[in-house]
Amino acid sequence: MENILITKDIIKKIVNRRDKKYQHIGVIDNLQELEKRNLLMWSERVYDGKTFTAIANDYDLSVQRTRHIIYNMAHVVKHYIGEECV
Numbered sequence: 600m601e602n603i604l605i606t607k608d609i610i611k612k613i614v615n616r617r618d619k620k621y622q623h624i625g626v627i628d629n630l631q632e633l634e635k636r637n638l639l640m641w642s643e644r645v646y647d648g649k650t651f652t653a654i655a656n657d658y659d660l661s662v663q664r665t666r667h668i669i670y671n672m673a674h675v676v677k678h679y680i681g682e683e684c685v
Contacts, residue, residue, distance in 0.1 A: 640665065641672035
């Protein structure tokens, strides 16, 4: 239960940070959806142990793009919790 609350807090901080950064150009809704998708992809890799190929197939992306997204999100999450994420 505690992990779920921590994860929700991290997601909220990341999405809010992106909102402030891009608020002036009017792309907040799309960015929120992308951030949520990227965080879901990252969590499937870290917590569920899914392969990059399986995640890529689920989201209709290339394996290389999926790997790139997951590693980028690992750095973002690491920034907020201060631990190694992948």
